[in-house]
Amino acid sequence: MALYPLKFKPIVKPKVWGSESWLLSGYGEDQSIVANGMLRNNSLSEVLEIYMDELVGGAVYDRFGYLFPLLFKSIDAQDDLSVQVHPDDDFAAEDDELGKTEMWYVTHAENKAAIISGFNKNTNREEVRSLLAINRIADVLQRTEVTEGDVAFIPAGRVHALCKGVQVLEIQETSDITFRLYDYQRPGLDGQLRPLHVEQSLEVLDYAAVKQPLVQYEQPQNAAVNLINDVHFTSNLLAFDKPVGRNYAALDSFVVYLITQGETEVITEEGKETIRAGEVLLLPAVLNDIRLAPKSPTRLLEVYILPKNQ
Numbered sequence: 001m002a003l004y005p006l007k008f009k010p011i012v013k014p015k016v017w018g019s020e021s022w023l024l025s026g027y028g029e030d031q032s033i034v035a036n037g038m039l040r041n042n043s044l045s046e047v048l049e050i051y052m053d054e055l056v057g058g059a060v061y062d063r064f065g066y067l068f069p070l071l072f073k074s075i076d077a078q079d080d081l082s083v084q085v086h087p088d089d090d091f092a093a094e095d096d097e098l099g100k101t102e103m104w105y106v107t108h109a110e111n112k113a114a115i116i117s118g119f120n121k122n123t124n125r126e127e128v129r130s131l132l133a134i135n136r137i138a139d140v141l142q143r144t145e146v147t148e149g150d151v152a153f154i155p156a157g158r159v160h161a162l163c164k165g166v167q168v169l170e171i172q173e174t175s176d177i178t179f180r181l182y183d184y185q186r187p188g189l190d191g192q193l194r195p196l197h198v199e200q201s202l203e204v205l206d207y208a209a210v211k212q213p214l215v216q217y218e219q220p221q222n223a224a225v226n227l228i229n230d231v232h233f234t235s236n237l238l239a240f241d242k243p244v245g246r247n248y249a250a251l252d253s254f255v256v257y258l259i260t261q262g263e264t265e266v267i268t269e270e271g272k273e274t275i276r277a278g279e280v281l282l283l284p285a286v287l288n289d290i291r292l293a294p295k296s297p298t299r300l301l302e303v304y305i306l307p308k309n310q
Contacts, residue, residue: 001038001039002270002286003051003054003055003270003284003286003287004037004038004268004270004271004284004287005036005266005268005270005271005272005273005281005282005283005284005287006034006036006037006039006047006281006282006284007034007035007036007273007275007279007280007281007282008023008024008032008033008034008035008044008280008282009032009033009035010022010023010032010074011025011030011032014189015189016079016186016187016188016189016194017077017078017079017080017081017082018075018076018077018078018079019075019076019078020073020074020075020076021073021074021075022071022072022073023072023073023074023169023258023279023280024044024070024071024072024256024280024282025044025068025071025072025174026043026044026045026048026067026068026071026174027071027174027175027176028176031043031044031045032044034047036273037271044068045066045068048066048068049066051284052066053285054284054285054286055254055284055285055286056068056069056253056254056284056285057251057252057253057254057285057305058252058285059252059253059305059307060252060253060254060285060305063308067098067174068174069098069173069174069232069305070171070172070173070174070232070233070256070303070305071171071172071173071174071175072169072170072171072172072256072258072280072303073169073170073172074107074167074168074169074170074278075162075167075168075169075170076167077162077163077164077165077166077167077168078164078165079164080161080162080163080164080184081161081162081163082161082180082181082182082183082184082186082194083116083137083141083159083160083161083180083181083182083183084159084160084161084178084179084180084181084201085157085158085159085160085179085181085201085204085205086099086100086101086102086154086156086157086175086177086178086179086204087099087100087156087157087177087179087200087204088101088156088157088204089156089173091156091203091204092175092177095177097175097176097177098173098174098175099156099173099175099177100156100172100173100175100176100177100178101154101155101156101172101173101230101232102154102170102171102172102173103151103152103153103154103170103171103172103215103227103228103233103235104151104152104154104162104168104169104170105149105150105151105168105169105170105171105227105237105258105260105301106146106147106148106149106150106151106152106166106167106168107148107167107168107169107260108148108166108167109145109146109147109148109150109165109166109167110164110165110166111165112145112165113145113146113163113164113165113166114143114144114145114146114163114166115143115144115146115152115160115161115162115163115166115213116141116142116143116144116159116160116161116162116163117142117144117152117154117158117159117160117210117213118141118142118158118159118160118206118208118209118210118213119140119141119142119159119207119208119209119210120140120141120142120143120209120210121140121209122207122208122209123140123207123209124207125202125205125207127140128140128181128202128205128207129198129202132181132182132198137181137182141159141161142209142210142213143163144213144214146166146214149219150214151214151215151217151227151228151237152213152214152215153215153227153228153230155206155230156204157204157205157206158206158210159181159201159205159206169258169260169301171233171235171258171301171303173232173233178197179197179200179201179204180194180195180196180197180201181196181197181198181201181205182196183196215227215228217237219237219239220239221239221240221241222239222240222241222242222244223238223239223240223244224236224237224238224302225237227301229306231306231308232305233303233304233305234303234304234305234306235301235302235303236301236302236303237260237299237300237301237302238292238298238299238300238301238302239297239298239299240264240292240294240297240298241294241297241298242294243291243292243293243294244291244292245289245290245291245292246289246290246291246292246302247288247289247290248283248285248287248288248290248304249288249289251285251304251306252285252307253285253304253305253306254282254283254284254285254304254305255282255283255285255290255302255303255304256280256281256282256283256301256302256303256304257275257280257281257283257300257301257302257303258279258280258300258301258303259275259276259277259278259279259280259281259298259299259300260277260299260300260301261277261297261298261299262276262277262294262295262296262297262298262299263275263276263277263294263295263296263298264292264293264294264295264298264300265292265293265294265295266281266283266290266291266292267290267291267292267293268283268287268289268290268291269287269288269289270287274295275300
């Protein structure tokens, strides 16, 4: 059976600070389920086991095997998230995991809502430890107000947090390793204080100041702009109000569309699917020529993985 664009059922996860939906996941038992076509009700891992490089591309399959390497989320921060950090691939490999480099695309932000990304000055392990002891870690955190369309890249090792009133789409490595550095002495959904991981955090933190927490970009109309070009993933933003074409023949990777605004028809040699704001679509690597026909002005994130040597 020929592969076609795949839609998925979201995995909803209630949180003490708000809600989180895993839009596309092949992590552990949190497997996204296909919602359309002949593969409906199969998990992402089951599809990958059958189609292998046809689904993800030869270079991606050689690198990750049966692990789908990226995880896509929608996050609604109705309260401040914990101040946290993720390890890199080398550190996480000790537990047979990937590290966690990620990016946020802001889909909504209340007035004065903010994110935390990095330190506002060069600091060190001893200073951070002492500030935690007196509940003043905020003194050295880089807090930045955000609005819809803002983009933040969070490499592994960077301290970060979403703050109250921000909604984002998150793209990350397939990992669920989070070290909580500080959590406002807040109980979890079970009424107990959530565990902190201070020593692990201090081990993996990047203590250098972050001077520009947001990605600077200008969005052309009916074209794509590159946001992130990293070894872990490439992310582009497309804005269009008339049909546009995309060709992935030279890519050797799956492509994921995340719709941030509007509604569009995605037309391929194997059929067509309509996707709307908040939905995700996985284009198998064997699909090359794509036509996007908007039903309303549309913005979408286009995500794929380039070979390590590019």
